[in-house]
Amino acid sequence: NAGVTQTPKFQVLKTGQSMTLQCAQDMNHEYMSWYRQDPGMGLRLIHYSVGAGITDQGEVPNGYNVSRSTTEDFPLRLLSAAPSQTSVYFCASSYSGGPGYGYTFGSGTRLTVV
Amino acid sequence: DAKTTQPNSMESNEEEPVHLPCNHSTISGTDYIHWYRQLPSQGPEYVIHGLTSNVNNRMASLAIAEDRKSSTLILHRATLRDAAVYYCILREQGGSEKLVFGKGTKLTVNP
Numbered sequence: 001n002a003g004v005t006q007t008p009k010f011q012v013l014k015t016g017q018s019m020t021l022q023c024a025q026d027m028n029h030e031y032m033s034w035y036r037q038d039p040g041m042g043l044r045l046i047h048y049s050v051g052a053g054i055t056d057q058g059e060v061p062n063g064y065n066v067s068r069s070t071t072e073d074f075p076l077r078l079l080s081a082a083p084s085q086t087s088v089y090f091c092a093s094s095y096s097g098g099p100g101y102g103y104t105f106g107s108g109t110r111l112t113v114v
Numbered sequence: 115d116a117k118t119t120q121p122n123s124m125e126s127n128e129e130e131p132v133h134l135p136c137n138h139s140t141i142s143g144t145d146y147i148h149w150y151r152q153l154p155s156q157g158p159e160y161v162i163h164g165l166t167s168n169v170n171n172r173m174a175s176l177a178i179a180e181d182r183k184s185s186t187l188i189l190h191r192a193t194l195r196d197a198a199v200y201y202c203i204l205r206e207q208g209g210s211e212k213l214v215f216g217k218g219t220k221l222t223v224n225p
Contacts, residue, residue: 004157031211043158045212058212090157092213099146099205102160103213 002026006091006106013081013113021076021109023091029104031097032074036060036087037108041088049074050097081113118202123220126192134187134219142181144207148222150170150178150215151198158201158215161187197223 007022025032033048035058045058049068063085065077074093078085088110092103119137126132138147148163162176164185165209173215175188184220201218 033211035213041213042217043213048211050211063220075130092158097211098161099148100165102163103150103158104160105157108157 004091004093004104004106006089006109008109010050010110013078013111014035015081015113017081019078019081021078021089021091021111023074023076023106024072025074025091025093025104027093027095027104028071029093029095030071031094032068033058033092033097033103034066034074034076035090035092037090038087046076046089048097049064051092069103078111081114083114085111087111115183118204118216120200120202120219122217123222125222125224126189127224129191129196130173131197132191132192132221132223134200134202134221135184136186137184138204139183140203141204142206146205146207147176147178147185148203148205148213149174150199150201150213151196152218152225153195153198158213159198161200161203188189192221192223194225196224197221 004025030051034046035043037043047066047088049055088108091106094103095101149161150158152158165174177186199220201219
């Protein structure tokens with residue numbers, strides 16, 4: 001069981017470039033989500049999905065797109081990278097988004113936009 | 115989301131028990147209490163959760179006060195690997211799926 005796998009682990013982008021952060025889980029979890037973590041600010045929810053074909057915005061969705069074509073994969077796309085998007089990004093999954101279940105997090109992607 | 119209050123930091127010695135407190139005086143009857151931890155340079159890790167009764171798993175125990183206004187995460191024998199930031203989070207039944215991480219408690223484990 002690999003759990004939640006995020007790639008790449010590190011990435012440097014130039015302002016204006018686009019890229020996709022990959023997230024895959026092998027636990028057959030319905031719920032998947034993306035968070036970003038900035039120093040002193042805790043984790044903030046970007047986008048989430050309650051199942052294949054269903055996505056919704058979190059609290060900081062601007063500049064990011066997501067899609068969920070399969071249960072296993074939930075990629076996060078940066079459309080035009082900005083220095084404000086320099087952060088550590090975590091993908092998380094859960095059997096259900098409900099409060100009776102814990103979340104499994106990936107090890108993160110550290111993104112620097114110059 | 116109901117608010118939780120945790121000490122900023124705590125210190126423990128290796129192989130001793132650690133009791134990490136969390137106050138949540140505005141908790142509602144359907145809020146679950148979750149604990150996560152984040153080791154340096156890693157993603158958050160689920161530790162344990164409960165609703166009303168005390169809970170045990172291989173990682174820790176969760177003791178919930180009878181009035182549910184506070185809870186305590188218990189690490190029975192701290193190891194150096196337990197040094198992390200511990201977050202106490204309330205999850206509302208029927209509420210948002212998002213996890214609201216506060217500042218947590220930074221646990222230092224001394225050899």
